[in-house]
Amino acid sequence: MSSLTLQSTLKLTSGSSIPRIGFGAYLANEEAVYNALNAGYRMIDTAEFYRNEVECGSALSRWLSETGSKREDVYYVTKLWNSHHGYKATAEAIDESLRRANLNYIDLYLIHSPLSSRKLRLETWKAMQDAVKAGKIKSIGVSNYGVPHLQELLEWPQLEIKPSVNQVEVHPWLPRKDIVSFCRENDIVVEAYSPLTRGKRFKEPVIQELCKKYGDKTPAQILIRWSLQQGLVPIPKSNNPERIKANLDVFGFSISDEDMAKLDIKSYAPVAWDPTTSDL
Numbered sequence: 001m002s003s004l005t006l007q008s009t010l011k012l013t014s015g016s017s018i019p020r021i022g023f024g025a026y027l028a029n030e031e032a033v034y035n036a037l038n039a040g041y042r043m044i045d046t047a048e049f050y051r052n053e054v055e056c057g058s059a060l061s062r063w064l065s066e067t068g069s070k071r072e073d074v075y076y077v078t079k080l081w082n083s084h085h086g087y088k089a090t091a092e093a094i095d096e097s098l099r100r101a102n103l104n105y106i107d108l109y110l111i112h113s114p115l116s117s118r119k120l121r122l123e124t125w126k127a128m129q130d131a132v133k134a135g136k137i138k139s140i141g142v143s144n145y146g147v148p149h150l151q152e153l154l155e156w157p158q159l160e161i162k163p164s165v166n167q168v169e170v171h172p173w174l175p176r177k178d179i180v181s182f183c184r185e186n187d188i189v190v191e192a193y194s195p196l197t198r199g200k201r202f203k204e205p206v207i208q209e210l211c212k213k214y215g216d217k218t219p220a221q222i223l224i225r226w227s228l229q230q231g232l233v234p235i236p237k238s239n240n241p242e243r244i245k246a247n248l249d250v251f252g253f254s255i256s257d258e259d260m261a262k263l264d265i266k267s268y269a270p271v272a273w274d275p276t277t278s279d280l
């Protein structure tokens with residue numbers, strides 16, 4: 001675990017590599033995305049729903065031109081909103097996301113949630129497979145999929161490209177062991193959203209204790225480090241330049257097994273929404 005660095009990546013079934021940590025762009029402004037790239041994040045996580053794909057694309061292109069970096073140096077993730085499930089609507093939504101961000105490919109495209117119907121979810125996947133074949137997307141995945149939703153997709157006879165990623169809310173108060181182990185068994189990387197619990201658990205005694213023990217770490221750093229050590233890909237969000245930087249300062253220490261066990265909390269407490277339990 002000590003060998004983890006800001007440059008570490010995980011290999012996806014698509015063959016691409018995903019950074020071990022990303023910048024969550026929900027409610028983030030253009031300056032925050034630009035600051036995140038300057039601070040060292042190499043993944044931007046946005047969505048149609050966040051209504052900031054234009055700003056994410058602008059921040060990316062500004063940063064690329066100012067630093068002379070290449071498009072391949074940054075991993076761009078966006079998501080299909082629920083109202084656009086279905087073959088035609090998905091194909092159009094992909095083109096719209098590309099247009100808004102002024103990109104010629106998306107690194108990872110996710111179905112934001114399973115909230116539609118089996119028919120629409122699978123038609124959506126077909127459109128995403130076709131977009132990969134057309135070179136518009138490098139890797140495809142899902143978000144907020146529970147185990148039954150993942151099984152539905154993996155057992156679909158027309159599946160040609162397996163999901164590379166499932167992005168779900170995961171933190172010590174929502175460990176989601178069922179989903180995480182199912183994904184691990186099926187070579188699906190789990191991205192952890194709301195990894196900071198949106199700040200709601202920062203004052204928990206166990207977090208405060210570990211902040212002191214590891215030498216004045218912030219609650220956010222403890223939670224991000226926990227996520228990394230669980231083998232997850234955390235995507236913390238901040239609009240504050242100092243917090244954007246501090247949230248990346250998580251590679252110089254590691255939480256002991258004994259302290260990881262203290263964070264093994266039997267709890268099911270989402271801070272965002274929870275479509276993982278929705279009916280098929």
Ligand SMILES: NC(=O)c1ccc[n+]([C@@H]2O[C@H](COP(=O)([O-])OP(=O)(O)OC[C@H]3O[C@@H](n4cnc5c(N)ncnc54)[C@H](OP(=O)(O)O)[C@@H]3O)[C@@H](O)[C@H]2O)c1
Nearest residue numbers: 024025026045193194195196197198220236237238239243
């Ligand atoms: N797929 C989905 O359905 C889904 C759902 C939710 C989220 N997500 C993704 O996951 C990302 C992260 O989740 P999230 O935005 O819900 O929550 P989060 O990252 O757990 O927490 C963000 C909140 O914590 C604050 N914060 C950040 N760093 C801090 C620090 N060092 N100290 C104190 N406060 C700090 C931020 O405020 P400031 O900005 O003021 O710092 C913000 O209010 C999203 O941006 C989005 O990309 C996906």
